[in-house]
Amino acid sequence: MKDLKYIFKDDGGFRCGVPLMDSRQVVITDGVINRMDATGDYIIKNPDGAFSLSLQDGRRPSGSIQIVKVLDNPGSSAKSDNYITVGKESSSRMLLCYHTMSEAAYSSVEKVHVSIQENASVVLTVMQNQNSRSDCEFGLVADLAQGASLKLNLITLSGGETRNRPSINFTGEHAGCEVNGLYLADGSQKIDTVVNINHMVPYCKSSQLFRGILNGKAVTKFNGVIYVAKDAQKTEAFQANNNLLSSEQARAYTQPHLIIYADDVKCSHGATVGNLNEDELFYLRSRGISLEEARQLQQQAFAYGVLSKIDNVELRRELEIMTAKRLRGELTGCMACVKG
Amino acid sequence: MANLIEIKNLHARIGEKEILKGINLTVNEGEVHAIMGPNGSGKSTLSAVLVGNSAYEVTEGTVTFMGKDLLKLLPEERSWLGLFLSFQYPIEIPGVTNVNFMKAAVNEHRKYKNLPPLSAAEYLKLMRAKMGIVEMDPSFSSRGVNVGFSGGEKKRNEIFQMAMIEPKLSILDETDSGLDVDALRIVANGVNKLKNSGNGYILITHYERLLDYIVPDFVHVLYNGKIIKTAGKELAVEIESRGYDGFIKESEK
Ligand SMILES: Nc1ncnc2c1ncn2[C@@H]1O[C@H](COP(=O)(O)OP(=O)(O)O)[C@@H](O)[C@H]1O
Numbered sequence: 280m281k282d283l284k285y286i287f288k289d290d291g292g293f294r295c296g297v298p299l300m301d302s303r304q305v306v307i308t309d310g311v312i313n314r315m316d317a318t319g320d321y322i323i324k325n326p327d328g329a330f331s332l333s334l335q336d337g338r339r340p341s342g343s344i345q346i347v348k349v350l351d352n353p354g355s356s357a358k359s360d361n362y363i364t365v366g367k368e369s370s371s372r373m374l375l376c377y378h379t380m381s382e383a384a385y386s387s388v389e390k391v392h393v394s395i396q397e398n399a400s401v402v403l404t405v406m407q408n409q410n411s412r413s414d415c416e417f418g419l420v421a422d423l424a425q426g427a428s429l430k431l432n433l434i435t436l437s438g439g440e441t442r443n444r445p446s447i448n449f450t451g452e453h454a455g456c457e458v459n460g461l462y463l464a465d466g467s468q469k470i471d472t473v474v475n476i477n478h479m480v481p482y483c484k485s486s487q488l489f490r491g492i493l494n495g496k497a498v499t500k501f502n503g504v505i506y507v508a509k510d511a512q513k514t515e516a517f518q519a520n521n522n523l524l525s526s527e528q529a530r531a532y533t534q535p536h537l538i539i540y541a542d543d544v545k546c547s548h549g550a551t552v553g554n555l556n557e558d559e560l561f562y563l564r565s566r567g568i569s570l571e572e573a574r575q576l577q578q579q580a581f582a583y584g585v586l587s588k589i590d591n592v593e594l595r596r597e598l599e600i601m602t603a604k605r606l607r608g609e610l611t612g613c614m615a616c617v618k619g
Numbered sequence: 620m621a622n623l624i625e626i627k628n629l630h631a632r633i634g635e636k637e638i639l640k641g642i643n644l645t646v647n648e649g650e651v652h653a654i655m656g657p658n659g660s661g662k663s664t665l666s667a668v669l670v671g672n673s674a675y676e677v678t679e680g681t682v683t684f685m686g687k688d689l690l691k692l693l694p695e696e697r698s699w700l701g702l703f704l705s706f707q708y709p710i711e712i713p714g715v716t717n718v719n720f721m722k723a724a725v726n727e728h729r730k731y732k733n734l735p736p737l738s739a740a741e742y743l744k745l746m747r748a749k750m751g752i753v754e755m756d757p758s759f760s761s762r763g764v765n766v767g768f769s770g771g772e773k774k775r776n777e778i779f780q781m782a783m784i785e786p787k788l789s790i791l792d793e794t795d796s797g798l799d800v801d802a803l804r805i806v807a808n809g810v811n812k813l814k815n816s817g818n819g820y821i822l823i824t825h826y827e828r829l830l831d832y833i834v835p836d837f838v839h840v841l842y843n844g845k846i847i848k849t850a851g852k853e854l855a856v857e858i859e860s861r862g863y864d865g866f867i868k869e870s871e872k
């Protein structure tokens with residue numbers, strides 16, 4: 280990975296094409312909505328430089344809704360509390376993108392409060408793609424009511440200093456969440472992730488897979504906390520964090536914390552920090568694939584372990600391409616945005 | 620017949636242990652050489668040294684391949700020049716699909732020859748044709764390299780890769796071991812289809828049956844890091860009935 284100068288390209292009335300042909304798009308620049316498709320069942324408001332997105336009970340809109348948040352005004356710092364509320368028995372697919380518009384230093388503190396009500400299901404993909412001078416704190420707090428489900432894909436393609444703080448609270452029984460995270464860091468980028476999964480009630484399931492690929496002098500930290508309250512019997516909670524170091528100076532720190540007060544639970548965790556696999560590199564090279572290309576293939580394969588969990592084929596392909604470009608140091612904007 | 624490879628007095632070791640103790644072997648275009656020999660003789664070590672596995676250290680001798688000093692080249696450069704090894708134990712690479720793997724390989728070979736990369740359609744057509752040679756189902760292309768493949772499927776995948784790359788000299792390290800009769804026939808037919816007057820083969824094998832399908836011009840016996848006997852196809856028949864002991868005793872006299 281080369282040092283990245285990521286810019287979200289404004290080609291005049293831009294349209295972010297990631298992911299989907301069927302997505303309804305809302306673009307918020309420096310806190311103000313500046314473009315919005317017809318949002319159908321989704322109700323969107325724009326209080327205090329933030330967004331509030333809600334879906335009423337029993338709504339299952341086809342296609343996905345995409346909120347693109349762009350930092351434009353150089354030196355601007357943004358702090359916002361955003362809300363996503365998904366009513367009972369509803370189902371929705373959401374994409375949340377974070378971009379910086381220039382090479383200027385930006386700083387943002389973004390909080391997203393997610394409430395998923397009884398038996399509702401949400402697939403939320405968060406894509407962070409900010410320049411290497413930006414400083415970003417992203418907190419996501421999701422409360423899952425009885426029977427609710429959340430699949431959260433947290434993809435950090437680039438950022439200067441990123442602090443990701445996803446927290447999932449199970450407030451009703453028989454709810455489940457799957458969290459898939461991928462973070463890519465190079466140069467002197469820092470990515471710090473603290474995940475909190477709080478099992479407060481019985482019969483809930485959570486699983487997490489976080490992977491990091493580090494180049495240059497990047498430093499990443501992962502802290503994964505699984506808390507299981509005394510009454511939260513029959514909890515199933517899994518966590519894995521794997522890091523691939525592609526340079527000698529990069530550092531990945533990883534620490535699981537399991538705090539378990541219930542006695543009838545299934546919990547496990549695993550953490551690894553490893554280098555590129557020499558045997559695989561040799562096999563690839565023996566077929567005429569240069570060392571540099573073999574390293575790329577291996578990193579892409581590692582990332583694929585997470586990206587393959589994204590069900591939407593179009594979105595997954597786009598993220599695969601962007602990841603590959605990013606690992607080559609070629610990514611300068613979302614592909615489709617640039618194309619558009 | 621132009622010379623493909625010339626190995627002279629090759630010595631190699633791993634750690635402190637000397638494994639190859641003076642190998643001499645020349646292969647010309649159009650020739651098929653078989654190397655036989657008991658387990659632990661150094662057959663796989665010879666292949667590994669030739670394709671540039673850095674675990675082995677060459678301590679003496681020279682190898683000239685396509686007129687170049689082979690031992691100075693990187694593994695990928697050896698491949699570009701036309702050297703190929705069908706590994707005795709092909710490894711699995713989860714997450715890298717067969718199609719991405721071979722597309723990268725074929726296009727790097729094309730780049731070396733100053734040819735433009737293949738388009739997706741051209742690649743697909745080539746891949747289908749070459750998979751046909753080893754009767755491989757196209758569904759294998761979207762799977763991780765060798766991941767979950769049976770032993771026989773891995774070996775077929777090796778020959779498929781060979782067919783895609785079209786090397787000048789291919790070394791098949793026990794590609795026939797562990798294959799049932801049908802798989803053996805498929806692999807052998809594949810090799811026979813790819814064999815021509817411009818390329819050469821080194822078949823490392825324990826079994827004469829492979830040599831019934833692919834008839835060698837020369838059979839060598841490798842023992843304790845040296846070639847102790849060279850003859851025609853009849854040598855393989857003799858080994859099949861008598862074993863290696865007689866040749867070993869003779870060489871130790
Ligand atoms: N990585 C290794 N470390 C130590 N010894 C090795 C290694 N690889 C091969 N050898 C030794 O080298 C000798 C030759 O092995 P090999 O080349 O695999 O033989 P063959 O293929 O003829 O069965 C054996 O004695 C084997 O134990």
Ligand SMILES: [Mg+2]
Binds near residue numbers: 664707792
């Ligand atoms: Mg062997």
